[in-house]
Amino acid sequence: MANIIGNNNSLVSVFISELRDIEIQKDSMRFRRNLERLGEIFAYEISKTLEYEVKDVVTPLGISPSNVIKDQPVIATILRAGLPLHQGLLNYFDRSENAFISAYRKHHKDSTFEIKVEYLSSPSLDDKVLILCDPMLATGQSMLLAYKALLKMGKPKHVHIIGLIGSLEGLNYVKSHFPENTTFWLGAVDDELTVKSYIVPGLGDAGDLAYGKKI
Numbered sequence: 001m002a003n004i005i006g007n008n009n010s011l012v013s014v015f016i017s018e019l020r021d022i023e024i025q026k027d028s029m030r031f032r033r034n035l036e037r038l039g040e041i042f043a044y045e046i047s048k049t050l051e052y053e054v055k056d057v058v059t060p061l062g063i064s065p066s067n068v069i070k071d072q073p074v075i076a077t078i079l080r081a082g083l084p085l086h087q088g089l090l091n092y093f094d095r096s097e098n099a100f101i102s103a104y105r106k107h108h109k110d111s112t113f114e115i116k117v118e119y120l121s122s123p124s125l126d127d128k129v130l131i132l133c134d135p136m137l138a139t140g141q142s143m144l145l146a147y148k149a150l151l152k153m154g155k156p157k158h159v160h161i162i163g164l165i166g167s168l169e170g171l172n173y174v175k176s177h178f179p180e181n182t183t184f185w186l187g188a189v190d191d192e193l194t195v196k197s198y199i200v201p202g203l204g205d206a207g208d209l210a211y212g213k214k215i
Contacts, residue, residue, distance in 0.1 A: 002171060005045060006187035012041055016164065016187045020203045032084040032210045035135060035164070039088020042162050042185055046073070046131060047092065049160075049183065072096045073129035073160070076122065078103050078146050081207035082134045085164070089131060097123040099130075099153070101146045117149050126154030135206040137163030137186065139197050140173035147178065160185060165202055167193040 006012040015034045018024045025031055051070040056063050076099035077086035090096060099122035132147060143161060150156075161174060164187040171189055174182075192200035208214060 002175065002184040002186065003045070004186050004189055005041070012038065012187055015041075019164070019206075020201065025204070025209050028210060028212070035084035035206070035210065036088035036091070038164055038187060039085040039133070039162075040091055041088075042133075043089045043092035045185065046160050046183075050129065071128065073131050074099055074123060074125060074156075076101065076130060076132045076146070076150060078132075078134040078142060079119070081136070081205075081210060084210055085133050085135055085162070089133065089162075093131075099123065099125075099150060101149060103142045103146050117145055120149050120152070122150055122153040124154045125150060125156045127157045128154070129158045129160070130156035131160045131162065133162035135164045136199060136202070137161075137166030137170045137174065138193060138199050139167070140170035140177070143170075143174055144177050157181065158183070162186075164188070165190060165199060167191075167199045169193050170199075 006016050015038050018034050019031065050073065052067040053070045054065050055068045057066045072095045073093055074097045075086060075089050075093060077083060079100055079102045090098065101117060102119035103117045130150065132143065134143060137143060147159070159178065159182040161178065161182060162185045166186045166189050168189055168191050170193070171184065171186065174184065190199050190202060194200060
């Protein structure tokens with residue numbers, strides 16, 4: 001199932017418009033903050049799908065039966081662009097365990113590229129809810145390879161994939177390659193993907209815009 005939460009008028013569309021805006025992008029701190037704020041919104045939406053249990057909470061005046069999350073999800077992020085988005089998720093799922101993956105495009109002289117996974121740090125994922133996030137879902141290959149790498153740490157009972165901006169091609173790719181127990185969450189889906197696999201209109205390189213251009 002795919003949820004495109006930026007299709008309706010809300011702060012999601014406002015924050016995504018700022019992420020895209022070439023003038024606002026000059027303020028890297030605001031760019032990071034918008035990624036973080038969108039992470040918080042996605043966390044709220046995902047929280048509606050989790051399992052809850054009733055817990056008696058002692059107040060100064062009595063006892064209040066309250067619904068609380070039964071099992072905290074594990075938040076996984078593809079470095080480096082995903083870090084502010086990850087922080088937004090962690091602001092709300094503040095008791096969650098965390099996983100980090102380094103994946104990058106290794107470009108070849110013929111303009112092709114392959115995805116390389118270099119680093120993985122993760123808790124056990126057996127029978128847990130996994131949230132895997134990356135701001136951009138271009139071809140979907142990075143997301144799939146990151147997920148396959150995480151499977152070394154156990155089999156999740158449900159997977160939530162977050163991409164703030166995705167391509168239609170990338171969305172179709174992950175939908176056909178991920179297991180049935182996966183829910184996809186996107187802020188917006190763009191139709192075009194260039195020959196170099198950049199989303200159009202997209203927003204550019206999210207990692208560079210958040211942390212400065214890399215060599």
